[in-house]
Amino acid sequence: MSAHQEGRDGFFIGWSDRLPRGLGRFLLVLAVLVVGGVSLLGLALSGGVEDPGSGDFDWAAGERTLQGVLTAQPYPVLWLPPAPGRPRAHGVLLSGNGKAGVPIDPATMEGRLVEATGLMLRRGTIEMMQVKGDPTPRDPTVAPDGGSGALVAEPVPLGRWRMVGEICDGKCYAGAMRPSTGLSHRACANLCLIGGIPPVFVSAGAIEGTSFFLMADKDGRRLPDGVRDLVALRVQLEGEVERRGDLLVFKVDLDRARVL
């Protein structure tokens, strides 16, 4: 038997039962490096991916009761007063149970101080309440902002923008579901929008540090039914962006929308 057949010269032989001693050490070190390196690479890559969330309500906090000013246009939002660490009024999107929105009569409820009770959904800075029942009007003389006027601040125009992203329903995006793709995702989102849940635009990039936008038509009203053809697809949209409290509103010009 020659030297290399006995494995003394470090030459690998496929049919041999024995690994050469030097090659065995090399393979052990290599295996440790590959397994460790791939594990670290996996950790590093997954660390850069947005947390998909639990896809569930904040059951731990239970039902919460919030008091704020209600606005109905373009979609129902409850505005909470600024607080320590939150210099601007905080907009909480409102929805009803399941795939239904909150039926708000703008003529009677717009700008009123209300109290709403429900379960919270949260993804990043976007927050939504699934309201139990209807928001209850409170004594209009009790202003939650202490009379500072922060809750009725005028919208701040941020200019006209072109953005690439996806139109989602605000409830699923806020955390009721995990991010998804495909036909069932699209059907789910459209059913939510038909039910009156606020649509949000999730942009590929951020404006003023925010990559989701409450949507409205170019005049600041609810989106027309035609928007359903653009939901849950990669689209390019143009429109005016304005800040209301800590929410950015994207007043989209649907005539210039383009599916990518």
Add this chain to the structure above:
Amino acid sequence: MTPELVPHLVHQAAVAYSAVGAVVAAAFLLFGLDRVDPAARGAYAFRPLLVPGLVLLWPLVALRWLALARGRGLRGPAAGQTRHRRAHARIWIGLATALPVLLLAALALRQEGPLEAAPVRLPDAPAGVRSAP
């Protein structure tokens, strides 16, 4: 020279080259291989697999065979493998370094596709508004 003559000559040359190659291959596999590569002694099943390459590269095979038979080029029975393994080790280290660098560079330098386009401020946007990644 007629136009038909050129392909005829090329064909004849190829046939002659292949015929010589077949003779060299047969001789090398029957008599030469055992002398220049001790690891091949007693192993026959793989030899027909070498025939196409030997026929195509017979001048190189003949030169190497001659050099090895005269004792030039190799020192010891496994010198050929040692040289190849050293080259393999160098290439292995080179690829093990280059491939991750290429992958990371491609990730770092990749172009932004239309699906990841950042928001673009259109002309009538007021000054002072910034886009943040």
